[in-house]
Amino acid sequence: MGVKEVVERHLSSWMKEEGPEGDAVLSSRIRLARNLVELPFPRLAQEEYLKRAFNAIRQATENAALEGLGELHFLSLAETPPLERSVLVEKHLISPEEASDVRYKGVILTEDETVSIMVNEEDHLRIQSIRAGLNLESAWETANRLDDFYESRLEIAFSEKRGYLTACPTNVGTGLRASVMLHLPGLAMTDQVRRLVAASGQLGLAVRGLFGEGSEAAGNIFQISNQLTLGHTEEEIVQHLTAVAKQIVQQEREARRAVQEQARLKLEDRIGRAFGLLANARQMTASEAIQLLSELRLGVVLGLVKGLSLKAVNELMVAIRPSVLQKIMGRELEPEERDIHRAALLRECLAGAST
Amino acid sequence: MGVKEVVERHLSSWMKEEGPEGDAVLSSRIRLARNLVELPFPRLAQEEYLKRAFNAIRQATENAALEGLGELHFLSLAETPPLERSVLVEKHLISPEEASDVRYKGVILTEDETVSIMVNEEDHLRIQSIRAGLNLESAWETANRLDDFYESRLEIAFSEKRGYLTACPTNVGTGLRASVMLHLPGLAMTDQVRRLVAASGQLGLAVRGLFGEGSEAAGNIFQISNQLTLGHTEEEIVQHLTAVAKQIVQQEREARRAVQEQARLKLEDRIGRAFGLLANARQMTASEAIQLLSELRLGVVLGLVKGLSLKAVNELMVAIRPSVLQKIMGRELEPEERDIHRAALLRECLAGAST
Numbered sequence: 001m002g003v004k005e006v007v008e009r010h011l012s013s014w015m016k017e018e019g020p021e022g023d024a025v026l027s028s029r030i031r032l033a034r035n036l037v038e039l040p041f042p043r044l045a046q047e048e049y050l051k052r053a054f055n056a057i058r059q060a061t062e063n064a065a066l067e068g069l070g071e072l073h074f075l076s077l078a079e080t081p082p083l084e085r086s087v088l089v090e091k092h093l094i095s096p097e098e099a100s101d102v103r104y105k106g107v108i109l110t111e112d113e114t115v116s117i118m119v120n121e122e123d124h125l126r127i128q129s130i131r132a133g134l135n136l137e138s139a140w141e142t143a144n145r146l147d148d149f150y151e152s153r154l155e156i157a158f159s160e161k162r163g164y165l166t167a168c169p170t171n172v173g174t175g176l177r178a179s180v181m182l183h184l185p186g187l188a189m190t191d192q193v194r195r196l197v198a199a200s201g202q203l204g205l206a207v208r209g210l211f212g213e214g215s216e217a218a219g220n221i222f223q224i225s226n227q228l229t230l231g232h233t234e235e236e237i238v239q240h241l242t243a244v245a246k247q248i249v250q251q252e253r254e255a256r257r258a259v260q261e262q263a264r265l266k267l268e269d270r271i272g273r274a275f276g277l278l279a280n281a282r283q284m285t286a287s288e289a290i291q292l293l294s295e296l297r298l299g300v301v302l303g304l305v306k307g308l309s310l311k312a313v314n315e316l317m318v319a320i321r322p323s324v325l326q327k328i329m330g331r332e333l334e335p336e337e338r339d340i341h342r343a344a345l346l347r348e349c350l351a352g353a354s355t
Numbered sequence: 356m357g358v359k360e361v362v363e364r365h366l367s368s369w370m371k372e373e374g375p376e377g378d379a380v381l382s383s384r385i386r387l388a389r390n391l392v393e394l395p396f397p398r399l400a401q402e403e404y405l406k407r408a409f410n411a412i413r414q415a416t417e418n419a420a421l422e423g424l425g426e427l428h429f430l431s432l433a434e435t436p437p438l439e440r441s442v443l444v445e446k447h448l449i450s451p452e453e454a455s456d457v458r459y460k461g462v463i464l465t466e467d468e469t470v471s472i473m474v475n476e477e478d479h480l481r482i483q484s485i486r487a488g489l490n491l492e493s494a495w496e497t498a499n500r501l502d503d504f505y506e507s508r509l510e511i512a513f514s515e516k517r518g519y520l521t522a523c524p525t526n527v528g529t530g531l532r533a534s535v536m537l538h539l540p541g542l543a544m545t546d547q548v549r550r551l552v553a554a555s556g557q558l559g560l561a562v563r564g565l566f567g568e569g570s571e572a573a574g575n576i577f578q579i580s581n582q583l584t585l586g587h588t589e590e591e592i593v594q595h596l597t598a599v600a601k602q603i604v605q606q607e608r609e610a611r612r613a614v615q616e617q618a619r620l621k622l623e624d625r626i627g628r629a630f631g632l633l634a635n636a637r638q639m640t641a642s643e644a645i646q647l648l649s650e651l652r653l654g655v656v657l658g659l660v661k662g663l664s665l666k667a668v669n670e671l672m673v674a675i676r677p678s679v680l681q682k683i684m685g686r687e688l689e690p691e692e693r694d695i696h697r698a699a700l701l702r703e704c705l706a707g708a709s710t
Binding site: 265269277 | 695
């Protein structure tokens with residue numbers, strides 16, 4: 001089996017799709033925060049209550065299969081090796097917090113990893129549904145079905161007045177967070193990111209980097225999400241973020257066009273150099289790789305890179321992350337070894353391409 | 356005709372050879388300073404005397420052909436377009452000073468450009484003979500024959516006591532300067548250049564960068580030459596510099612071996628990255644190009660670059676110089692245009708290679 005096949009095998013199937021507006025949108029995600037009645041929120045709960053919630057959710061999940069989603073697999077994080085947990089974090093299937101203190105924590109996954117439900121993270125249940133590209137409505141539909149499923153099997157804390165009760169007040173109400181992962185090299189090159197962040201804030205949206213709050217926008221990847229969950233219906237939240245994301249995508253495309261017209265040579269030079277380094281380096285850190293892959297992704301979208309699909313770049317953007325990389329290589333690696341294997345992986349996967 | 360052929364056509368034939376110790380020695384050069392009797396040295400001479408020297412030397416050169424060297428072509432620099440003069444400078448056939456104030460200045464060239472004789476530079480005659488690799492003896496033999504030739508046709512200033520009389524006292528005596536152009540990336544990487552410069556000074560040798568006095572050692576290229584011309588025979592000077600150059604070559608090879616053993620990965624990474632940038636950039640300055648080509652040259656010598664000959668890299672190291680590049684492109688170019696054409700030339704010439 002070649003490296004490309006090994007890489008594919010270790011990535012969630014949705015990561016390999018392009019999805020709507022795939023030139024600028026990597027993925028869409030819906031998260032619903034839900035809690036069980038009569039049990040304290042996980043962060044305040046004694047072990048006994050954590051255990052009760054954990055077991056109740058596990059039991060409710062057992063032998064469950066939803067139409068079109070397949071079987072739900074319950075994973076106890078305490079029984080999951082640290083490397084596997086880091087892989088889950090790097091694939092955005094669980095949060096870094098969920099991976100660190102693992103007592104009575106779990107994650108429920110579908111085979112294709114478009115669904116991941118965190119158990120006993122900030123809330124008892126955090127139902128997440130993911131899609132490639134801009135497709136919040138479809139993600140919402142799936143999350144909604146999962147919500148119905150768990151409501152039919154568990155007693156979920158809900159107040160007629162305030163809606164779903166959650167550990168953090170910002171989640172009370174719908175408990176819904178919709179987010180979109182955007183690739184915005186055009187806006188970054190034309191210095192419009194600051195403006196975007198300010199405008200998003202005014203629209204009640206938050207902008208974050210690739211790995212959530214406080215993380216830098218490595219590779220010009222930005223995550224945009226709603227800040228408030230109260231006072232709007234789920235449909236309104238989804239529609240609002242979708243509309244804003246579409247506008248940002250338009251702005252990004254215009255920025256790319258502007259750069260192509262006004263600084264085409266500089267753009268081609270940047271993309272050519274990024275490709276040259278990715279295809280020839282012998283050691284490369286994850287942060288250099290993500291930055292260069294961002295340039296390369298733009299090159300693929302603009303047709304400036306031959307012999308390489310957008311899907312392949314999307315895959316590489318995940319495959320080069322430290323834990324995913326170790327998983328692909330089949331063993332734990334020292335940081336320096338990782339840099340070597342990362343460079344080798346990139347070289348092999350870019351072998352047929354050119355600028 | 357492809358770019359590679361066009362490049363070849365514009366380079367001196369000796370530049371395309373590898374020559375002895377070609378892994379570390381680019382070229383060897385002998386220069387003899389000679390002056391005509393009864394005429395002041397050029398820098399102090401009024402126009403009338405410059406003209407007399409110029410005409411006398413032109414006359415002596417006309418219709419001259421030496422066995423194995425072919426015809427001697429006399430070029431009046433005042434009648435040579437500025438771009439052509441810059442090309443001569445970049446090919447090290449004339450000095451920058453010779454190219455700037457061109458009244459009654461000339462250069463005499465053989466077809467293969469292994470001989471270039473500057474007329475009315477610091478001295479009336481500066482006979483230069485060039486060889487690829489380390490081959491001072493052969494260069495000396497040719498210079499000697501040219502010296503005999505001009506002595507048979509002109510009255511050369513010579514004192515039994517002091518030897519050949521020259522404008523600068525450091526050249527009095529034999530009037531001979533022997534120099535070797537070395538490529539020393541191994542010594543540079545292992546921080547041994549400072550030591551080399553100090554040691555050379557103690558041996559009566561001077562170390563300079565690629566473009567003579569005061570120029571930086573761009574691309575880890577160093578020129579080593581004798582400082583004094585008095586008190587030693589020509590043979591002694593040539594033998595001494597040859598012996599020192601051989602020692603430096605040994606040290607350079609050891610440094611390369613040490614880097615390969617102790618930092619092989621770092622070395623391969625540097626060479627891979629240099630190749631990746633050279634083969635994919637869309638604009639590149641001459642100074643970036645020479646630095647990267649230096650790394651690439653080392654890669655070729657060490658067998659880390661496939662599909663590329665040392666000859667090809669040697670050619671590129673000259674072809675990317677601003678004026679030579681314009682000559683190859685067949686027209687004058689703005690600096691930014693040059694950077695574009697330079698990158699395109701490199702890309703085309705490196706198309707079949709890989710690391």
